[in-house]
Amino acid sequence: MAETALLARGLTRRFGGLAAVRDVSLALKRGSIHALIGPNGAGKSTLVNLLSGELAPSEGTILLEGRAIAGMPPYRIARLGVGRTFQRSNVFRDMTALENCRLAAQARHPRSWALHERAQACGPSIEAASRALAAVELGPRASVIAAALSHGERRALEIAMCLATEPAVLLLDEPLAGMGPEESQRVLALLRRLRTGRAMLLVEHDMDAVFALADVITVMADGVVLASGTPEAVRNDAAVREAYLGEALTA
Amino acid sequence: MDLSIFLIQVLNSVQYGLTLFLVASGLTLIFGIMGVINLAHGSFYMLGAYAAYTLTSLTGNLFLAIAPGVALAIVFGYVLEWIFVSFLYERSHLQQVLLTYGLILVFEDLRSLAVGDDVHGVAVPAALSASIPLGSTMTYPVYNLCISAACLVVAALLFVLLRHTRLGMMIRAGASNREMVRSLGIDVGMLFRIVFALGVALAAFAGMVAAPASSVYPGMGNQVLILCFVVVVIGGIGSVTGALVAALLIGFVDTFGKVFLPDYSGALVYLLMAVVLVWRPAGLFRETTA
Amino acid sequence: MTGVRRALPWLALTLLVALPGFAGKFYIDLFAKIMIMAVFAMSLDLLVGFTGLVSLGHAAFFGLAGYTLVLSAPDKYTAASLWTSLPLAVAASTLLALAIGALALRTRGVYFIMVTLAFSQLVYFVFHDTKLGGGSDGAYIYARPKAQLGPWTPIDLGDGTQFYYVVLAILVVAFAFLRVLLASRFGHALSGIRSNEQRMRALGFDTYAYKLAAFAIAGALAGVAGYFAAIQFGFVNPEMLSWHESANVLLMVILGGSGTAFGAIVGAFAFILLEDAFSLATRHWLLLMGGFVIAAVMLLPGGLASAGERWRHRATASSDG
Numbered sequence: 001m002a003e004t005a006l007l008a009r010g011l012t013r014r015f016g017g018l019a020a021v022r023d024v025s026l027a028l029k030r031g032s033i034h035a036l037i038g039p040n041g042a043g044k045s046t047l048v049n050l051l052s053g054e055l056a057p058s059e060g061t062i063l064l065e066g067r068a069i070a071g072m073p074p075y076r077i078a079r080l081g082v083g084r085t086f087q088r089s090n091v092f093r094d095m096t097a098l099e100n101c102r103l104a105a106q107a108r109h110p111r112s113w114a115l116h117e118r119a120q121a122c123g124p125s126i127e128a129a130s131r132a133l134a135a136v137e138l139g140p141r142a143s144v145i146a147a148a149l150s151h152g153e154r155r156a157l158e159i160a161m162c163l164a165t166e167p168a169v170l171l172l173d174e175p176l177a178g179m180g181p182e183e184s185q186r187v188l189a190l191l192r193r194l195r196t197g198r199a200m201l202l203v204e205h206d207m208d209a210v211f212a213l214a215d216v217i218t219v220m221a222d223g224v225v226l227a228s229g230t231p232e233a234v235r236n237d238a239a240v241r242e243a244y245l246g247e248a249l250t251a
Numbered sequence: 252m253d254l255s256i257f258l259i260q261v262l263n264s265v266q267y268g269l270t271l272f273l274v275a276s277g278l279t280l281i282f283g284i285m286g287v288i289n290l291a292h293g294s295f296y297m298l299g300a301y302a303a304y305t306l307t308s309l310t311g312n313l314f315l316a317i318a319p320g321v322a323l324a325i326v327f328g329y330v331l332e333w334i335f336v337s338f339l340y341e342r343s344h345l346q347q348v349l350l351t352y353g354l355i356l357v358f359e360d361l362r363s364l365a366v367g368d369d370v371h372g373v374a375v376p377a378a379l380s381a382s383i384p385l386g387s388t389m390t391y392p393v394y395n396l397c398i399s400a401a402c403l404v405v406a407a408l409l410f411v412l413l414r415h416t417r418l419g420m421m422i423r424a425g426a427s428n429r430e431m432v433r434s435l436g437i438d439v440g441m442l443f444r445i446v447f448a449l450g451v452a453l454a455a456f457a458g459m460v461a462a463p464a465s466s467v468y469p470g471m472g473n474q475v476l477i478l479c480f481v482v483v484v485i486g487g488i489g490s491v492t493g494a495l496v497a498a499l500l501i502g503f504v505d506t507f508g509k510v511f512l513p514d515y516s517g518a519l520v521y522l523l524m525a526v527v528l529v530w531r532p533a534g535l536f537r538e539t540t541a
Numbered sequence: 542m543t544g545v546r547r548a549l550p551w552l553a554l555t556l557l558v559a560l561p562g563f564a565g566k567f568y569i570d571l572f573a574k575i576m577i578m579a580v581f582a583m584s585l586d587l588l589v590g591f592t593g594l595v596s597l598g599h600a601a602f603f604g605l606a607g608y609t610l611v612l613s614a615p616d617k618y619t620a621a622s623l624w625t626s627l628p629l630a631v632a633a634s635t636l637l638a639l640a641i642g643a644l645a646l647r648t649r650g651v652y653f654i655m656v657t658l659a660f661s662q663l664v665y666f667v668f669h670d671t672k673l674g675g676g677s678d679g680a681y682i683y684a685r686p687k688a689q690l691g692p693w694t695p696i697d698l699g700d701g702t703q704f705y706y707v708v709l710a711i712l713v714v715a716f717a718f719l720r721v722l723l724a725s726r727f728g729h730a731l732s733g734i735r736s737n738e739q740r741m742r743a744l745g746f747d748t749y750a751y752k753l754a755a756f757a758i759a760g761a762l763a764g765v766a767g768y769f770a771a772i773q774f775g776f777v778n779p780e781m782l783s784w785h786e787s788a789n790v791l792l793m794v795i796l797g798g799s800g801t802a803f804g805a806i807v808g809a810f811a812f813i814l815l816e817d818a819f820s821l822a823t824r825h826w827l828l829l830m831g832g833f834v835i836a837a838v839m840l841l842p843g844g845l846a847s848a849g850e851r852w853r854h855r856a857t858a859s860s861d862g
Contacts, residue, residue, distance in 0.1 A: 078745035356831025517666035
């Protein structure tokens with residue numbers, strides 16, 4: 001049965017006098033995809049930054065597999081098992097796809113003091129990298145410099161890098177942004193495959209994808225949660241319809 | 252410490268701080284809006300001081316030297332931006348540092364060729380050469396008060412420009428988001444040229460006005476430059492208010508430091524910077540960066 | 542690396558080893574000086590080229606080592622022992638690097654550049670304004686350190702040729718060390734930080750710790766260079782700590798091409814030979830130097846050795862979502 005990998009309670013984040021996120025609670029369970037939707041300015045990115053540690057909450061708690069992580073620096077949270085992708089592809093553009101993933105895998109076993117050991121000769125990290133690339137179907141492009149990959153391939157590479165760190169929780173910020181229909185389908189299928197054994201949070205604007213993929217949907221607007229539940233429940237929620245979906249979704 | 256000596260030190264601190272503010276405000280604007288770190292900024296101060304010396308020798312009076320001096324500075328800044336600085340936009344910090352360092356060397360030698368390497372004094376204009384009494388035994392030069400007054404006026408004009416004019420609005424917008432300014436259809440190239448010329452003029456004006464109170468010597472630009480960097484670090488890049496606060500703070504720390512700890516006064520300012528860094532790594536008044 | 546590029550370092554090494562065989566004292570001393578500066582430049586390349594940290598205060602570690610040598614001599618005319626004064630000098634530079642780095646690395650980008658400059662100025666003022674190292678005049682090193690071990694003196698640093706070979710050995714060891722570092726996991730992590738620090742943090746790397754370690758190693762290596770530079774000059778003065786020195790070594794790194802360690806060596810050679818040529822040509826050589834620097838930045842962004850790959854990849858940034 002799925003257990004809760006990440007539990008956020010009462011998260012609030014203020015900037016000056018403004019609360020970008022107010023009293024938001026969220027539970028991410030292993031084996032399920034949790035989508036986060038809402039209009040621009042709803043606080044979705046802020047929430048993701050709170051969960052990954054880029055921002056510290058003004059109030060509230062975050063438990064990662066029972067352990068309190070609110071306020072920890074991003075690198076510590078990442079090491080504890082949270083991987084994330086960014087709205088704008090955040091990869092190492094001047095390195096090959098394989099090296100991108102290898103470096104990611106190195107984060108698990110840094111052994112930084114072992115200066116005499118060549119990084120490229122590190123079997124475990126190279127294997128982990130190859131596996132991660134294979135999982136996103138980028139195996140054949142392993143020796144291509146990241147800057148030369150297509151936009152969609154770079155998005156996939158970023159996901160592969162996260163996989164190489166063997167996270168328990170994946171936070172994906174608009175993974176489908178800027179993709180054509182074919183690429184979107186491929187990434188959707190990939191996300192479905194990745195669900196096993198991991199808790200995934202997906203911030204997305206593509207409503208078709210969200211309703212097709214998500215097990216749970218949370219709707220945010222103006223920094224608060226409007227509704228949270230199964231796709232059906234959310235689709236039929238009056239407040240959500242009024243605030244966000246409008247007539248666009250006559251289900 | 253007796254009251255009149257204390258008052259003198261306060262006045263000195265304010266004068267020093269305000270002069271530093273004028274130079275540093277240019278640096279912080281140039282960096283905040285154009286994203287260019289300009290090592291040659293101190294040279295503009297030095298060139299302003301030497302211009303004051305030259306023009307005063309020619310015209311006989313510092314007052315007559317200021318307007319042409321500032322006009323020259325604006326033209327110089329405009330041309331410099333057009334030929335060299337515009338190359339540096341979107342370039343790496345390393346390239347900016349090195350190119351502007353090259354400019355320092357070139358300016359040093361050009362000045363050396365034009366007016367030599369001697370140390371000079373600039374005469375205080377006769378009308379302002381009196382001293383006012385402070386307390387029963389001390390006096391304070393009127394001209395030094397004028398320096399502070401002149402800097403205050405210019406500072407006020409700068410604030411008015413930034414907060415109450417269209418140009419000022421574009422400058423402030425550019426400081427926090429260059430892309431947005433571009434997409435609003437504003438001629439960014441022209442805006443940058445104006446900002447750069449403004450920065451040069453501010454530094455040169457400060458150099459001219461302060462020249463009679465301190466001597467005019469070859470290394471003066473470098474010293475000011477580093478202090479300006481400290482001002483910008485403490486005040487926050489792009490923040491003119493921050494530059495004012497930081498410059499005054501440095502003025503006080505340095506002046507009173509020289510009184511109480513003369514051997515270590517040089518180091519005090521950097522200690523101040525270290526303290527601020529521990530507390531606020533992005534400066535006291537960091538502009539919200541886009 | 543293509544065949545020719547691979548052979549270059551070996552070719553250079555052979556020439557350097559053979560030099561004292563056919564060159565006179567002037568050239569032996571000149572090349573010893575260049576090799577010392579090459580070590581200094583490589584140490585900065587570790588920061589600039591490997592890690593992406595542009596430091597304008599690197600001369601602080603260079604100069605402090607020289608001053609430590611002077612201050613650790615038993616008295617003015619007695620020579621210090623190489624075996625104690627060198628480790629002491631390097632330790633001093635490393636500690637200073639840790640202290641400055643711990644604070645400076647709390648800042649990023651342009652702030653970092655300005656802060657490193659300001660801290661090195663602090664060190665400059667300490668030596669310039671106080672009597673610690675002879676104030677603005679500096680101090681002479683009347684007797685070069687002795688490399689004595691009990692009854693045996695393996696090296697005489699006073700002999701120009703022996704000094705040359707000691708410096709050559711240090712250059713080779715430093716170069717090999719940096720190449721090994723570059724290829725190690727630690728080195729790859731530094732490359733990642735240079736490429737995209739936010740991504741490194743999001744992957745789980747404590748980037749502050751890595752940068753501090755790199756800063757300390759760079760400071761230590763600069764200290765080694767500074768120690769031998771002081772011996773060769775025969776004196777130390779605050780100018781060794783000045784920001785002009787820091788800017789010059791930065792220029793060496795960019796001239797040769799950053800990020801390969803070998804480029805720094807090429808840059809040191811090019812810079813010093815140019816500096817000598819310009820100052821012989823005219824009294825106003827600063828103008829020539831400045832003009833050259835400006836031209837170099839505008840025309841040769843990749844430097845003389847081939848770090849061009851790196852810059853080219855940055856330039857091919859397609860607009861990405």
